[in-house]
Amino acid sequence: MSKGSGVKGTDETGPSRRQLLMGGLAAGAGLAAGGLAARSAAAGGEKLITEIQDWNRYLGPGVDEQPYGAPSAHESHVVRRNVAWLTADPKSSVNFTPLHELDGIITPNGLCFERHHGGIAEIAPADHRLMIHGLVETPLVFTMEDLRRFPRENHVYFLECAANSGMEWRGAQLNGCQYTHGMVHCVMYTGVRLQHLLEEAGLRTNARWLLAEGADASAMTRSIPLEKALDDCLVAFSMNGEALRPEQGYPLRLVVPGWEGNMWLKWLRRLEVGDQPWHQREETSKYTDLLADGTARRFTWQMDVKSVITSPSPQKPVTHGRGPLVVSGLAWSGGGRIARVDVSIDGGRNWRTARLDGPSFTKALHRFYLDLDWDGSELLLQSRAIDEHGFVQPTKNELRAVRGENSIYHNNGIQTWHVKADGTSENVEVS
Amino acid sequence: MSKGSGVKGTDETGPSRRQLLMGGLAAGAGLAAGGLAARSAAAGGEKLITEIQDWNRYLGPGVDEQPYGAPSAHESHVVRRNVAWLTADPKSSVNFTPLHELDGIITPNGLCFERHHGGIAEIAPADHRLMIHGLVETPLVFTMEDLRRFPRENHVYFLECAANSGMEWRGAQLNGCQYTHGMVHCVMYTGVRLQHLLEEAGLRTNARWLLAEGADASAMTRSIPLEKALDDCLVAFSMNGEALRPEQGYPLRLVVPGWEGNMWLKWLRRLEVGDQPWHQREETSKYTDLLADGTARRFTWQMDVKSVITSPSPQKPVTHGRGPLVVSGLAWSGGGRIARVDVSIDGGRNWRTARLDGPSFTKALHRFYLDLDWDGSELLLQSRAIDEHGFVQPTKNELRAVRGENSIYHNNGIQTWHVKADGTSENVEVS
Known part of the structure; x- marks a missing residue:
């Protein structure tokens, strides 16, 4: 039943403490769940580990070796993967979260899938600004430090790309949930309610929509109805406790809970308030759903169950x-x-x-x-x-x-x- | 009020879109919280960013560059730190979580403080075993795969070293919460209830205590009352969604919720069931509390509020x-x-x-x-x-x-x- 094999130590001087301890044991037997009876696999050819293992014999690395830790070398297969043929260039492409290797609901920051439209903007946070303008009483520019002076909140949300599972429309395609469903991740965000920032600027009575813009090379933009912006959106600077990762919008991203990932503007630098949507590229030619009759569903923001x-x-x-x-x-x-x-x-x-x-x-x-x-x-x-x-x-x-x-x-x-x-x-x- | 300075671009050919957009703005003004009126810092010498920033001008790295991501270079100060004079050797020492730089309640795996007694055991998971023996009906040995066939649970718990803030007994010592309080972290664990494994082995009627042993070079051991083991202890293989980190006990650690970190045996290889505690080194000469009158508090497992x-x-x-x-x-x-x-x-x-x-x-x-x-x-x-x-x-x-x-x-x-x-x-x- 068990597949592991014993480690051969080099100490041949006599029976070890482990040999003595394990003399009478049934190996690999611990396998009842949900009322099944225990079964012994001792007869199944299980190889007992009868000698001291190297990691028990020799001192390992100390606490001064890894100021920022990394996974075990035995976990090197647990990585984000991209598909080269999917797009013309990896700077405007996607990679996928290795869902099949994860458990629980938190995605480690290093494994959160990426989707870029002009590559990763590598921003010096001291030089980053967020501007709010348009139909507001007082246009404002915030430094990162300014934003950290507003009341903060913490929330765990999933982020899913609208195109997740998109290859499956025409039949089973990709062999693995990393590829079929891996454009989703889930972390704890820390940030400021967008509502507080908009109230600070003062919304005019005809304000209905928001245009959010990123500071990356594609200057990504999306129109967001003000009702959502005032409901549960955050301007976030941390994920899973630490600063956002560069590929996730460091130092600032918009969090639009439950809505398609494309709207969660990374490297957020500008919020314009208006009275109607802007109909930008990423909400017209892209991120709309072409139906069989040639018409398109638009503004399909919410991700379904x-x-x-x-x-x-x-x-x-x-x-x-x-x-x-x-x-x-x-x-x-x-x-x-x-x-x-x-x-x-x-x-x-x-x-x-x-x-x-x-x-x-x-x-x-x-x-x-x-x-x-x-x-x-x-x-x-x-x-x-x-x-x-x-x-x-x-x-x-x-x-x-x-x-x-x-x-x-x-x-x-x-x-x-x-x-x-x-x-x-x-x-x-x-x- | 704001401290950031503008980034100097290299495009000197005329006013940019940003220059036009930002012509009439009050900078750093967004600073009311809790009912304070907005204040304009435009008169405070704020330097506006008036040119396109490099990260908005040039394509950044693509999705194929970091299979396992890392923090921004601007966050290189957010690291675990150790104190060289604290112990004789970093292999039997501690480093500290940078609490002052974190937010929310999840500690990223790479920043969870470490405490080792013989360095990090670097274990090949296929060669790792967990043995349960002593006062049980059927002694058992589990492979990692065996353990993954039991029902799993997910829980968020803090882990605090009993010695956290220990330097403060004799007065204010260390200048920073990373050093005074940084021997604590908090992650989501995935694992199997220890209760299931003990039931699988079958506890004898005189079973009262458990000895947990690690597979590291120090072969760390602690006695744990069976009542706690059967209550909420886990045998965990994942933290924050991915496999345990080597320094946190990969591939298997004992989770003893609310109790001192020393009992959360890392690299867990052996659980012996007995009728009394074992009085090992780490629960007698260490991890007991010497009082003023020369007597010692023992078995002070629970971490206080x-x-x-x-x-x-x-x-x-x-x-x-x-x-x-x-x-x-x-x-x-x-x-x-x-x-x-x-x-x-x-x-x-x-x-x-x-x-x-x-x-x-x-x-x-x-x-x-x-x-x-x-x-x-x-x-x-x-x-x-x-x-x-x-x-x-x-x-x-x-x-x-x-x-x-x-x-x-x-x-x-x-x-x-x-x-x-x-x-x-x-x-x-x-x-």
Whole structure:
């Protein structure tokens, strides 16, 4: 049952303390979950570790060696990955969060997916400014220090690119949840309510919209309705406790909870208040949803209720035999909290309720598990999320019936992994 | 009011779009909080940024450059720091979390303080085992894969070294909350309830205690009462979503919520069940509290209710003038949730209630703020935490009256920063 092999030490002078201790033990036996009886794998050829391991014999590195720590060398496969053919240049491309290797709901800052339109703006924070102008009583310019003098708030939110799962509109394409669903991350933000800054400038009575602009080479812009800006938007300077990462907008980004990631302006430098939307490139030719009849859905800001099983999945095969198998996944909704997640092992014919675990925040990732007693046969694994407002994640075909297959955005369809008897999985569609 | 200076671009060909946009603006004016009127600093010599900045002119790095990201070069001062004179060797020493630079309640994995007794064990996870033996029906050995087949849970907990603030027993010593309080961190753990593993092995009726042992060069051991082990302890393999960091016990650590960090065995390899404590070195000569009369408090596991103001503080001076000042800090209790934090600006004579912000988890850090209108005069800043059971953080002198000054452990006394009119601070004591 266990696959690890023993480490060979170099001390051949006699039986070690560990040898003595482990003389009578059943190895790899600890495998009951959900009421299963314990089984001993002692007869299964398990190789006992009978000598002192090197890390127990020799002193390791001290506390002066890594002022800012890094993952173990054994975790070097846990990285963001990009797809070279996806765009003309990596400066206007995307990479993907390795969801299949993560657990819980917090994404480590170094693994949050990136999407740039002109590469990463590398900003000296002392030279950064945020300007608020337009339909305001007093146009204002803030330094970073100015912003840190306003009352702060902390919130955990997911950020999902509108194009996440976009390749799946025309059928199962990419083999792994990192690629199909990895344009999402979830961190704790610290920042100032946008409402406070707008009130400081004083909104004129005809103010209805906001244009947010980044300081990067693409000078990204998006129109945001003022109602949202005054509701729950933040101007954030920290993520997971520390300063924003450069690729996430250092030193300042707009946080637009539950709405598509493109609107969360990075390297935020300008907020213009107006009475109508600006119809910029990134909200007309891009980030609109072309329907089958040639018309386009516009201003589809909110990210719909969605989920995906992260393990097992094509990049995360089952490497053990039948018996206890932890099915793990993520669910989220731009509308609020997740109320329930269902999991099917037969392609959607039968469903059982998954166990939601860990904190439940509005507009954040939620972790779910199904603790399965796997009989070793093949599975058609699916998850289906339901949010607090009763919205249910649809099948891909239900989505296509309404929206056609022309779009790349806002695909929240149910994902299917075909888990085979050998533990490997494939991205498939069931009809 | 603002200290940033303009960036000089190289384009001298005429007024830029930004020059035009910013022609009529009051700079650095956005500074009202808590009902203060907006003030214009345009007369204060603020240098406007009037040319296009380099990061807006040139394409930046693409998505293929950093598979695992890192902080901005402008944040290179945000690091763990050790104190060379504290111990004989950095392999048996400690470094400190830069609390003064962090916000929210999540500590990024790369900044979690370290404490080692034989350096960092660098473990190959496939060769790691966890053994459970002693007063059990079936001794068991688990591989990492075995452990991942048990039901998982996610929890946010603080971890504090018993010696945190230990230098302060004999008076104000170290100038900065990184050094006085930086042996604490807070992350989201993913792991398996220890209870499940012990039930799998089957506890004998006379089982009362657990000995936990690490696989590092010091083979650290601690005795833990079974009642705690069966209550809320976890065997964790992830922190903040990814695998544990090597210096935090990769691939497996014991999580002992609310109890002193020394018991959270890193590189966990062995759990022995017994009927009494083992009285090992780290729970007799160390991690006991020598009192004034020469007797020692033993088994003082739980970390008491505590708080500290992280900004302003000696390492984080106020760099702006009078007016809105955000006082920010952390509070925690090994007994559960924080119910309230009070802040004093006059050395404990008068108190006002701070604003708790962000999620409140049991046995986790809590972030608090006091949004102050600073008149520019000097302050004696203190914070005092109260937990859900009504325990109140004592003054240092109240602690000394009961415990003397011989110990280095379990100092949860109220910390004072003397903030001067020029914005710098010092670690002081008030009587």
